[in-house]
Amino acid sequence: MKLYYVPAACSLAPHIVINELGLNVQLVKVDYKTHKTEDGRDFYEISPFGYIPLLELDDGTLLREGPAIVQYLADLKPEADLVPINGTFDRYRLQEWLSFLTSEIHKGFIPLIYARLAGTYGTETAKPKLEQRYSWINEQLAERDYLMGHYTVADAYLYSLTQWGQAQWLAPTYQTNIHFDDLGNLKAWYLRMRERPAVRKALDIEELK
Numbered sequence: 326m327k328l329y330y331v332p333a334a335c336s337l338a339p340h341i342v343i344n345e346l347g348l349n350v351q352l353v354k355v356d357y358k359t360h361k362t363e364d365g366r367d368f369y370e371i372s373p374f375g376y377i378p379l380l381e382l383d384d385g386t387l388l389r390e391g392p393a394i395v396q397y398l399a400d401l402k403p404e405a406d407l408v409p410i411n412g413t414f415d416r417y418r419l420q421e422w423l424s425f426l427t428s429e430i431h432k433g434f435i436p437l438i439y440a441r442l443a444g445t446y447g448t449e450t451a452k453p454k455l456e457q458r459y460s461w462i463n464e465q466l467a468e469r470d471y472l473m474g475h476y477t478v479a480d481a482y483l484y485s486l487t488q489w490g491q492a493q494w495l496a497p498t499y500q501t502n503i504h505f506d507d508l509g510n511l512k513a514w515y516l517r518m519r520e521r522p523a524v525r526k527a528l529d530i531e532e533l534k
């Protein structure tokens with residue numbers, strides 16, 4: 326396995342877990358600014374958003390997202406007890422913590438870090454990244470009706486976030502300066518979601534359009 330990392334970044338977490346477990350993982354350093362790996366590859370060609378951590382399994386399978394990576398690694402050696410067993414309530418408690426850390430703490434820091442790196446407030450750095458991620462989601466939805474192929478909680482999560490942007494076909498809430506008009510697959514998915522009675526019911530209760 327390989328772990329792509331940037332020193333002192335959030336990839337430190339899987340790095341620590343690897344060490345805790347004594348796993349034989351090759352560390353591949355990525356330059357934060359140039360997005361080149363230390364062996365000269367363009368990191369964007371390996372991972373669509375150019376961010377770390379990224380785990381590459383021996384068969385070439387890639388796993389993104391720190392919370393998923395640390396759980397995958399820890400599940401390789403359950404006897405080390407770094408994660409509660411799958412299916413137990415404690416496992417959900419752990420996932421509660423990981424989700425809290427990724428969305429409330431980690432992403433809370435990002436505008437502050439962007440502001441320091443960019444020299445201005447973070448929106449001019451954050452906006453193109455968000456647009457690029459939505460463009461990628463739009464590509465995924467070309468091949469499937471829902472994010473996982475079938476409808477899951479992830480679609481409900483994406484619906485709640487998407488209404489923060491703007492498009493002619495969208496019933497906007499906060500109207501942030503992110504535009505989805507060119508994303509046809511996202512539009513089809515959004516309209517599909519709005520057909521669902523559970524979505525309609527929630528919109529009605531929350532007095533949303």
Ligand SMILES: N[C@@H](CCC(=O)N[C@@H](CS)C(=O)NCC(=O)O)C(=O)O
Binds near residue numbers: 331334335374376
């Ligand atoms: N959703 C990702 C975000 C990872 C992330 O924010 N990585 C930062 C370093 S802590 C990064 O590589 N940023 C470089 C970039 O976005 O170009 C995760 O939770 O693993």
